[in-house]
Amino acid sequence: DIQMTQSPSSLPASLGDRVTITCRASQDIGNYLRWFQQKPGKSPRLMIYGATNLAAGVPSRFSGSRSGSDYSLTINSLESEDMAIYYCLQHNEYPYTFGAGTKLELK
Amino acid sequence: EVQLVESGGGLVKPGSSLKLSCVASGFTFSSYGMHWIRQAPKKGLEWIALIYYDSSNKYYADSVKGRFTISRDNSKNTLYLEMNSLRSEDTAMYYCAKFTHGGGYWGQGVMVTVSS
Numbered sequence: 001d002i003q004m005t006q007s008p009s010s011l012p013a014s015l016g017d018r019v020t021i022t023c024r025a026s027q028d029i030g031n032y033l034r035w036f037q038q039k040p041g042k043s044p045r046l047m048i049y050g051a052t053n054l055a056a057g058v059p060s061r062f063s064g065s066r067s068g069s070d071y072s073l074t075i076n077s078l079e080s081e082d083m084a085i086y087y088c089l090q091h092n093e094y095p096y097t098f099g100a101g102t103k104l105e106l107k
Numbered sequence: 108e109v110q111l112v113e114s115g116g117g118l119v120k121p122g123s124s125l126k127l128s129c130v131a132s133g134f135t136f137s138s139y140g141m142h143w144i145r146q147a148p149k150k151g152l153e154w155i156a157l158i159y160y161d162s163s164n165k166y167y168a169d170s171v172k173g174r175f176t177i178s179r180d181n182s183k184n185t186l187y188l189e190m191n192s193l194r195s196e197d198t199a200m201y202y203c204a205k206f207t208h209g210g211g212y213w214g215q216g217v218m219v220t221v222s223s
Contacts, residue, residue, distance in 0.1 A: 001169070036152070043202060044152065045177065046211030055209060087152050091206070094166040096142075096154040 002027050002090050006099025012107040013078055021073045021102045024087035028069070032092035035064060035073045038101075039084045047086075048073060080106075109133040111203050111214035118220045123193055129186040129203030129214055137161075137181035140208065143188045145199040146216075153199075156188065171197075193221045 003026035013019050023033070031051040036044035046055040048064035051071055061076040075082055081107060088099040115127040129141070143156045155168045156177040165177050176189040186203050200216040 027186070034206075036211070038152075043213035043215055044211075045213075049209055049211070053209065055211070089152075095156065095168045096157070098152045098154060099150045 001095055002029060002093060002097050004088055004090055004097050004099040006088055006102055008102060009100065010040045010103045010105065012105055014107045015078055016076045018074065018076050019078060019104065021086050021104075022086075023071045023090075023099045025069045025071070025090055029090045029092035030079075031066065032090060033064075033066070033071045034089045034091065036089065037082075037084045038087065038105060044087065075104075078104075109183075109205065109207065109210075109212040113201060113203055114181035116201065116217035116219045117209050118222065119193055121194060121221055123221075124191045125190070125193065125219060126190070127188040127201055127203075127217060127219070129188075130149060131184045131205070134205070136179075136184040138141045138203050139207070141177075141179060141186045142204045143175075143177060143186075144202045144204055145197075145211075146202070147196070147199045150199075158186070188218070193213065193219075195221050197221050 005024045017103045034093040035053040037047050038044040047058050051066045063074050065072045084100045110132045113129045119125050138160055140159050144154050146152050155171050157166045158177045174192045178187045198221050200218050202216045203214045205212045
């Protein structure tokens with residue numbers, strides 16, 4: 001199975017900061033990588049698909065990038081509504097696998 | 108508007124069975140593969156199963172293979188997850204989900220608690 005190593009597990013940040021979350025894939029997954037945001041008590045929300053594409057309705061301060069087997073989610077100018085847990089998901093092969101999650105919280 | 112509504116959860120004893128349902132609306136259900144994903148309390152997300160639009164292929168996570176069965180009834184716009192030999196580690200919120208090229212839709216989830 002493909003392992004998705006997500007870091008950091010916790011990310012304290014201040015409003016207005018630029019933050020980056022990373023997932024490293026244990027095997028080649030091409031661009032079959034999605035990022036989800038989950039707030040307490042809510043279902044996950046798709047933020048990025050195809051590693052770099054912004055999902056509909058997602059603010060432009062969110063972006064996705066890829067460097068080899070490392071995939072990153074960057075949030076520019078952090079806002080209070082961005083405080084959540086973020087997960088990556090590889091869907092290149094079965095079983096699909098999620099990263100362990102990154103909890104973004106106010107410093 | 109895409110809507111996915113799960114039901115069928117509850118409190119069950121270890122070793123017992125349960126069948127979850129997910130009723131879909133707002134899209135042509137019979138044209139899309141569907142997923143089940145779960146989340147144990149205070150834990151991360153775990154993908155557990157996929158069924159193709161026509162039921163021709165099914166895939167499972169190792170953790171549920173041989174115990175869980177995904178199925179669908181396209182005439183009823185309904186996705187199912189039959190869970191047998193339930194264990195305490197199956198305690199989780201279970202979500203059905205539809206992923207498209209640029210979209211991802213999730214239900215609100217249904218809680219399954221396995222405890223004696």
